[in-house]
Amino acid sequence: MIKVGIIGSTGYAGQELVRLLQPRKDVEIVWFGSHSYVGQKYSDIYGNMFKIVEADCLDDNLDELADQVDVIFTATPQGYLAGVISEEILSKTKVIDISADFRLKDVNVYEEWYKIEHKAPQLIDEAIYGLCEINREAIRGGKPVGNGEVSDVRLIANPGCYTTTSILSLYPLVKQGMIDPTTIIVDAKSGTSGAGRGAKVPNLYCEVNESIKPYAVATHRHTPEIEEQLGYARFALVNGNDRTNSAVSDEFAENNNPGGDPITINFTPHLVPMNRGILSTCYATLLPGFTAEDVAEAFKTEYGNEYFIRLLGEGRFPETRWVEGSNFVDIGFTVDKRTNRVIVVGALDNVVKGAAGQAVQNMNLLFGLEETEGLTMPPLFP
Amino acid sequence: MIKVGIIGSTGYAGQELVRLLQPRKDVEIVWFGSHSYVGQKYSDIYGNMFKIVEADCLDDNLDELADQVDVIFTATPQGYLAGVISEEILSKTKVIDISADFRLKDVNVYEEWYKIEHKAPQLIDEAIYGLCEINREAIRGGKPVGNGEVSDVRLIANPGCYTTTSILSLYPLVKQGMIDPTTIIVDAKSGTSGAGRGAKVPNLYCEVNESIKPYAVATHRHTPEIEEQLGYARFALVNGNDRTNSAVSDEFAENNNPGGDPITINFTPHLVPMNRGILSTCYATLLPGFTAEDVAEAFKTEYGNEYFIRLLGEGRFPETRWVEGSNFVDIGFTVDKRTNRVIVVGALDNVVKGAAGQAVQNMNLLFGLEETEGLTMPPLFP
């Protein structure tokens, strides 16, 4: 039985962790942490959990929590975890952080884009970027997947929702050198749950409904995360080896150049009137000599065995309705011969594969379980 | 391993059966029946099933299907099943009918409200009305629940979505004689999946979105179904015994008065711009001497042990978002002392407890499995 604590369990991502973990027989949630609802019944905050979760919300005392659980999920505002985490906590329990605190290896880049001081830079190196399909081996600490052994990794930086969609859509083409990395544009669209459960006028029903808008154009915080990870893939390619993103990342860190050699892209997020779902439409110029068949092959090579990545192939595109409630990422593409660009479109459920589902996938990997445990429900439609 | 065939698997209810049954290790779907998509890949019709269901759609040949499966689910238009069902089919396999063909015991009432001739009236008596919380014993054919023995019942009339919500909301108060049955009004609201997947202008996105409308006012076909079932409960009360609805139904049938002694109500359905969910707001005059405490007690008496019915108590009301994707029915109520009326509000997911989920619950009961098997997922929110 894996004992779990959730800090930030009353946000949308935290609640999704509850939805995914509560039914499991091998997991027990012992701590429903909350900043705003301490002492209230959890099911008064989320009526779907009525008669399912009987617990009250507890506070967000990580020190106390660390004594009681095998793993802590933090679905907290940026900067929170870095402010409270400690070597002592990590010596007692694992932490899977759904916030952005440990995703970027270069603390300067973090502070520049997030406009806050990083309070635990000494732990950034240790954190593994938990994009399972790409860094699986590192997450397992080199141990075989699903063999029951617990990984030595203590701190997982669970990727962002936009970033998971965007990186997975572009990674094979960067990794295999098929696109010009200076031409990458990601035009992304997200459901409103990505904006969180805070009471703000722009997120009111009447403000979001019947409208689409771009926001944080050219300034969104997920940009450097995409750039860094694609940069690792590019570096491995250019340097003629087959290192994983995690290995490249370590190498840069050892050379005192953490997060080094990123690719510069344009990333434009949009808010869409729907609850869940992210769609990333990615554009890049195909390098000379490559064809649609090559692109299809690249995706198969990188993802052919991935359970959670569904390759739609050429000329068929994902729709967010087909992944809702699931941990799947659907990817399709086309090559426009008129402009010589490849257009890759990826879609996922931002609350599942973009947050809680991927966090559970990371937990499964850390604890040597089947990677798909508790995550095989088909998408809910309509 | 229970072998399952689904006729009408490409409608919304049929697809939900696939969603609920596909992940189960004790069930195998061997026949994805369809009227319109024979020969096409099922996952081309429902993209959420991509890489999950590999099968092609088959036709709707019940005779052939009956040889291959333990149970057939029919999610078909009204009149279809009655036109093709036979003693031979029922001798080989069980049938759980999600259409309305065998819900009403009085064939004249059926033909009057549905405006079609009933082609298999000889089987109406045999069919058990599959509202599990009320007719559980009859569905089991008297055998204990969950003991692994297969019930002798061959034909289940799975209740309608509006009717499940409405009957469950009112049954305890009728059964225990707390309300004046001549004063019952049910004002119901449904998500749009209830209208099916047919290509009709009134169901287009732009026609449904940003609007609410009543329809079939005073003429909706679910009306007599509610009236019949509440009538049974009333009859048992008035006649001073504790017979179940099913037993009363049998008694009427034996006396050549099938469906007898219904209660007459007003039922008004409305179409709401959302995918899933039904909310029934029920009004009735409380009989002298009864209080809110009595009402609460009546619900506890009838449903206190029911897993799928969540009693919210007095002054707390259900919302469809809290049941989405689940088999739960949430019920709350208040007593208005100014008017002496009790207002009971019930909510469920029309595609789950209102169709496919309840059908699976019936299957579980028929085959002696745990009643909740495969149906314990928490509701999906947001």
Add this chain to the structure above:
Amino acid sequence: MIKVGIIGSTGYAGQELVRLLQPRKDVEIVWFGSHSYVGQKYSDIYGNMFKIVEADCLDDNLDELADQVDVIFTATPQGYLAGVISEEILSKTKVIDISADFRLKDVNVYEEWYKIEHKAPQLIDEAIYGLCEINREAIRGGKPVGNGEVSDVRLIANPGCYTTTSILSLYPLVKQGMIDPTTIIVDAKSGTSGAGRGAKVPNLYCEVNESIKPYAVATHRHTPEIEEQLGYARFALVNGNDRTNSAVSDEFAENNNPGGDPITINFTPHLVPMNRGILSTCYATLLPGFTAEDVAEAFKTEYGNEYFIRLLGEGRFPETRWVEGSNFVDIGFTVDKRTNRVIVVGALDNVVKGAAGQAVQNMNLLFGLEETEGLTMPPLFP
């Protein structure tokens, strides 16, 4: 040129006043009052008004405003206007109050349902209940409609959104004695703009979307307003005369029984995931001898000449999409012979006829303009 000030211009109803009044050549808005956005550009709060309204938001100083304008609209929280209004203000300018402060004639009823002390009870008698179709004569102070003469009426209590829909749907049948007033039930459904623009978690997009819920069951504040107005109609009927609601109201007030003789009803509001629109489904028992033809006739008698009331007749029902953006009220009905109940359904746009549009209609009446001036735009669909 009518000079107008709007207090609460940054709420949804206030903004709708701007939308309706800004294009008019006979009206000038000289004061965009706001509580929260003083000093900010109005078009920064409402981007639709960019390049249309150049003004900044001013504060809510009614005393200063009264010197500058011919009429003040108050779209403010309950209790606000009663707290600041004065004889001096009314001596200088007219006030059309979109809040509830002067709608109920009995101050005790107001304080009981609104849970606040009424700070200006001395002005309640003077206020005219601005349901134009019923109290037109009183609003005009006896002067002919549209003759250019300004009415002497100084204070209009603009009716609520639920109440306008519900009263207009039932008034002819009460007025003409066709229904049993003790059997009235109003089941109402509203779009989310009715909840206002306040930043509250329950009104967030993800909380409202894909759900329907009842709220304030048996306790909603619009209940006594409906009861009072229907009571006046009933009183006039019972007492064998043909007095208007306003005249009956005055008579009660003179007899020290303000708001007297209300009808007691059940009123249940529901929140629907759409921006605009209210639908009231009203139930009542038809008195012996009356038929559907009589009901149709009653509606024609009372509303046959009303521009803004569109009678759909028997068996045809309104949908909120058909009134969006307009000042129309659509009304249809049926008589259920099985239960002897009449079901009347009314629909309107809560922001227009339910708030700002009716306020403008009142303004037109007060100033002797054509009643429909600036309000004849067809509904916007889709």
Add this chain to the structure above:
Amino acid sequence: MIKVGIIGSTGYAGQELVRLLQPRKDVEIVWFGSHSYVGQKYSDIYGNMFKIVEADCLDDNLDELADQVDVIFTATPQGYLAGVISEEILSKTKVIDISADFRLKDVNVYEEWYKIEHKAPQLIDEAIYGLCEINREAIRGGKPVGNGEVSDVRLIANPGCYTTTSILSLYPLVKQGMIDPTTIIVDAKSGTSGAGRGAKVPNLYCEVNESIKPYAVATHRHTPEIEEQLGYARFALVNGNDRTNSAVSDEFAENNNPGGDPITINFTPHLVPMNRGILSTCYATLLPGFTAEDVAEAFKTEYGNEYFIRLLGEGRFPETRWVEGSNFVDIGFTVDKRTNRVIVVGALDNVVKGAAGQAVQNMNLLFGLEETEGLTMPPLFP
């Protein structure tokens, strides 16, 4: 009084023409043409027009219609108008075509993208591309705007919804040579009314709701229309003169190279769960030496005096909610110094400025009226 006939008045664009033209005192709609609803009351098809439009739907006989009206609007499927139009019709009346039949100057390009034979290629040259802000002078046939004189132009090709948004967003930067035309990418998002009122499964409420999808990626028919118009602007720039798009177009035609010198772009449309609205997010590489200030200046130069184009400036972006129901186009932009790209975002209401509103604007221009006549209503929000 301008007499108007509408062919295709029962589609969404046709109905919007009715909404815009019916209230006008200088316009009379004498023909409500329809393919599917001949003989039915128009207000039975569109309930919003109940008591507003009393007419029945007529057929689509253009020859007969031409005798009766001053202008015919055709909101018809592609290829229809080209199949029935004739010199005789144009000798009697003007035609404003909302379909695509006369938008592309090169008949081969038309036939390639639309996959149909063009039945009236001899009229393509004569048609004026009715993007008013760019071709105003040509639409007026050289006469002053608003002087009451009727233009000699007989046939207007009203631009598409995606194209209007996209061309207007990019035109100033192409025209003034600030961007590299080979780098243009337009990622567009549309509300569902753009898909029309045809009864198709993919447009059902439950299929569109809660999802976003790309479609017609790299193959959408609006692509060559954008390319042709931007090509004209580019040609004028490169050739060192200041010709309008229309003049360049004529010049190409005279040189037997109709539609010549287009710019090649990527255009990706997406379907968004909302009724109305288009948002185009446009990317291009800024040429060396140009800054955000230059970009702002270019927009002011081209559009500074345009009533319907609202320039939001740098760092402020449009949202479709702010233009709903209006004829406005809102445009904002930013320059990303990291990538040296300019990102321009344009938004409009696809049914108004993207179809019926622009058609009315063209009508106003043709007949020498004020260009904004009947089109100055503020956007409807929420």
